Amino acid sequence: MQGEVFEALKGLAPTLGGEGAQIADLQRLSGGASMETWAFAVVGGRGREELILRRRSAPFDPEAARSVSLEVEAALITAASAVGAPVAPLVHLARPQDGLGEAHITRRISGETLGRKIVSDPRFEAVRPGLARQCGAILAQIHSATPPAGLKSVDALEELARYEEVYRNSGAERPILELAFQHLKKHAPPPRPAVLLHGDFRNGNLMVDPEQGVAAVLDWELSHLGDPAEDLGWICVNSWRFGRSDRPVGGFGEYRDLLDGYVAAGGEEIPLSRVLYWQALGSLKWGVMCLMMYASYANGTEVSVERPMIGRRVSETEIDLVTLLENGL
């Protein structure tokens, strides 16, 4: 596969780096079953530029998928960049003649994405106190952007219905998840006009630089339209605090800073209770996803030791949900 990708990139080198440019240091970074990420450099008359290729390796069904196509992802990156949100800028959207299939190329932004390092490594001490406020400001920017065509719109009750169906089909009977479904359905906040959401805005999808803080927001594939409090609540889910449950925003900051940063950057006032509602819905979603990952092992689709162990993470979402309910959710 490496050879095939290298040949295609070689053909693109003049487009990326000018006449005579060369491709160097191609390396696969990660890949799930359907998506590949590659790092490489293009070296030409303008010097060396570090780039990232994202490429879909399995056929994409836009009707069935929760994620967007890479073409829409490219449009999202451009839309977010237009309103000033930090992103890895789009360099090239693959055309059929490029031989890469469905793919795009962005600049490579340096920094750290590992949540545990961001919350605990001394290198990030200087920027850490400002991250929650910065995240609020970035979300206000994203929520003000003009959405590209083709995004789905989802409100709280639709999201709950989708996950409740998955949960029912799993056959699991977990009282805390059941209570959370019923409680969140009964207490859904009043609907409001949908805005562009990132959809997976959490510690782990943020490229953090030890000097400037959040340098880029990554992984736009779950973007959709919905309640702004969905994005604000998702980054507060305790499963993304990496052991620092005392710092509710991503394990690095406070609710107040997140919401103040949001308003200061032009976002509307959002009550904390609405953020907590979506935080709980986020824990519930993650709990159901963990159940599903276990199910993919139990039914023989996946054989790795990783899948069944993720099933033992359902209880983390349950203890968080019952605590949120005790706290008055």
Added chain:
Amino acid sequence: MIDHPRAEELLDAVAGWIDGVRSELNPRDAFLARVAANALSVVRRELVQGAAAEAAATQRLSALLGRDGSVAELNADLCTRLREGAMDRDTPGLLAALKANIVEQIAIDQPNYAPEPGRPA
């Protein structure tokens, strides 16, 4: 009691072996070896604490529901009552029983997990 060795000792031996070979593995297998060692730790804690946790959970659910049954039957019954609205967050004793059960479950699954902080009373 089956011993010489006990089940926990067998687990410890395998966990120790995994630890010993981890540094020689490629990054993906080294990661999976760590997951495998964690899986053995879960099994070990479940062997030691599981029976008492299940007995305590059964007792709490019985008291809450006013009936007997296995923990699976009681959980299923509780789920039905919650789904049908016969019980909800404000049902006396519900949250306390669920909290006590899940605290014992997480002590087996992920004893180092730092849960959502409770609101100071």
